[in-house]
Amino acid sequence: MSEGPLPVPTSDIRRTELRLRVISALLLVPAALAVTYVGGVWFALGAGACALILLREWSLIVKAQNARIACALAYGTVTVAVIAASAGEVAAGFALLLVATAALALSAVAMGQRHILWLAGGVAYAGSSGAVLVVLREGTAGLAVIVFLFGVVWATDIVAYFVGRRFGGPKLWVRVSPKKTWSGAIGGFVAAVAIGWLGHQVTGRAGMGVWLLFAAGLSVFSQIGDLFESALKRHFGVKDSGHIIPGHGGVMDRLDGLVGAGVLGYAVAALLTGSMVDPVGQIISMRGY
Template structure:
């Protein structure tokens, strides 16, 4: 089986599994968010942790385990954010003492907020389902069209020092496509918040591409081609969700401003 065939098959399997969990919502999707956060943390530490600390530096794992348990048990948004802040500060302080820098603390923050945003966006109601589908539509369309437009049109590189394959034409094409996908979902949802959701789609499309570049920078900074080999044909979990989790956090913030931190989707799709 060729790498392309393996990539297509594993991608389809993942898409079906993710959409099924999204449809179910509630505890199954929250556990899925826990799995994403755990995998992101594992891959982050695998890439960034110095070799001499890999067998003895367990405080980040302990802090992350507490956060994953709290997320799985469905603590309130405020409580989880306080726990995440405390864990990040503790790991940062210990990292300073041990001379390991800030990468460990950054990993705790990045992974925990990734799972948090997904879990609290979805919740267990119809508004949460629409919010996640909106997120998927914008991010997946942006990613796909950015790739094909970039390959077709070429042109100046977007960030050659970080990701040589990305072009400005692809970035613009992906943004336009992501905006269109968000507007379509907005009208299909029938909430009436078309202007807000259109602006949100534009922001999410741009933010998702920034998230993709950020992960590329982390990998290049540490000499890694892929974050791991957990997904056949695709590399690691971070390679698949880098743009998604950053966009999810952005959408969570937008929804929280429009509604509340405990149910941000209501401010976007509750009407």
């Protein structure tokens, strides 16, 4: 009698997963940096495409993909919001996101359709992600801002992954993400601060404390974004947001930290300056950096 296939050792699975992660990163990182360097319409197209994929994955997670009218409104809203941001109509883009999110939420409550209510959250999540990235890239020192954002988020994510696997220890939030540890979170935070130090060394602009503070804040926001996505998937019993990226899962699985750092960082800058168009540029001008 056949005993069936032998189970694959966990160590082999982890090595395969890591190999796929590395290969995917080697392909995606240069592409992301190239589009960022070119900027303009190409960056807007990339940010818009990512936003629409985020919305697609969100709708699948919350099981709202079959609500065709609501989804059509959601996709249209996110698309127009990113176009508005790229055209400099930032306030109009965010106003549209707010109105569409509220309209979907109210109709969901009125009809008792919880999946539409969750879809409304996806409009705000995906739309703000795409619009914010475009606004940051189009602003003062936009290329440097986006590259710095990438560096902090990537350093946080990569070092947290390896430090967490190497040292383990107490879990960060076991109910939401059983694999994340405090050692990984701290390791990622330290790596992000190192990127802040590097930024100061390379540019020589602003004080060291400014770079370290910005890097530290973005790292925390990045990890909040990661935990938020983990909580969403845990709530709906989903392991990965998708399978589009080998070794990484879905686009949301890779951009959750970038969304957290980008959107929350932008919100803080906008609150500090009162500007939605170029809040980081306003900070640079006001402080003489």
